[in-house]
Amino acid sequence: MPRNPEQNEQMKEERRAAILDNALRLFAAKGLAATRIAEIAKAAGMSQGLLYHYYRSKEEVFTALIGNAFTIMNGAAAALEALPISAAEKIRRAVNELFTGLERSEHTGTYHLLIAAASASEGIPAEARAIITRESRVPYEIMARIVKEGQVQGTVRSGDPEQLALLFWTTIKGLAIHRAANRRTFRLPDPDIILRMFLKE
Amino acid sequence: MPRNPEQNEQMKEERRAAILDNALRLFAAKGLAATRIAEIAKAAGMSQGLLYHYYRSKEEVFTALIGNAFTIMNGAAAALEALPISAAEKIRRAVNELFTGLERSEHTGTYHLLIAAASASEGIPAEARAIITRESRVPYEIMARIVKEGQVQGTVRSGDPEQLALLFWTTIKGLAIHRAANRRTFRLPDPDIILRMFLKE
DNA sequence: TTATTCATTGAATAAACATTCAATCAAAAT
């Protein structure tokens, strides 16, 4: 409809966003193979044909989402690491912010679920697999550095930093997945229980 | 080939087992929708037609696996609870046995992954969903009782037993999924780190 | 007005796949 260059560009962005938002929800809930292009298009309020005007295939939509997921997650992790606060405080804040994201049903929680499912799944697009291989270590590495820093500062428990970082993220993943499976009844546990694994008391 | 009644029955059991074993691996790796009946049949060493002689549909195979998963997991949890040992010892043993299962790539680990993915996924067969709804609380309830028992015995940390049980299982789930996504590089962390969440030191 | 440019649609196409089925085959019973 619009030909005004700026408006046009903005509408295209909105279309793209509508596709990605709805695809994220559907892919996270049902997986790549079980999600129908027709569903995504309908949920995004457009015809199937138009969706193909914006993305070349279902796989391309999926891959775009995987890219976004890591941009957001790894960006947040990097921002956390850069904060001018103690390592122990970084860990506390990480748990609290991740919990807040899960509680509010923000995209973040859904992204976590998408990544967890995609990482474990064979048969995802090669490009998506490449992104996962390249990016998925980042949060673990960042958390391992924070742990090491905290051990130097004397506030974080001793133990292999990589193991502690692994447990940090797998615990979060486990909660995100459990929440997805139990949206109705899910209540977040006390963050202090998790922090016990990492912080001296 | 065989008409001898016992041999016949045994071969049928082997066929069924071959179907279920291979379907478990494939469903856990790719999900229900992305797994092809042709793949399962080929992996199980039989024609597609024969598979339909044993199960009416792909969904029926899937549902059978979900049933088995809970039979095994909930049975193991119940057996653990019944052991004549202290609550703290039960928790230690649970972590160790689950870790052993994960380490050895036994079925148990794959079942955990299957259940985690299936629970979070919409679009699984109604009967499978019903089994999940009915059975999935069991391990949480058992662990909550063990925690409560341990709190009475003074060896388990204070805190809402249900929250502690939730964290116990979501942490295990998170590790199982991470392992599935990183078979090559995965190394189990020190069990004591997890036990810190639950046991007094 | 008319022409042009793209977003947009919905139906057509073609491939993938679950499921069915008619035909074998091998053992055991007669």
Place this chain on the structure above:
DNA sequence: ATTTTGATTGAATGTTTATTCAATGAATAA
């Protein structure tokens, strides 16, 4: 030997679904 029984096969069927495409519409430029 012949018949019966049930496992087994592989090709045929029909449905579902991703993808393509020819046609439409709406805004600007000429």
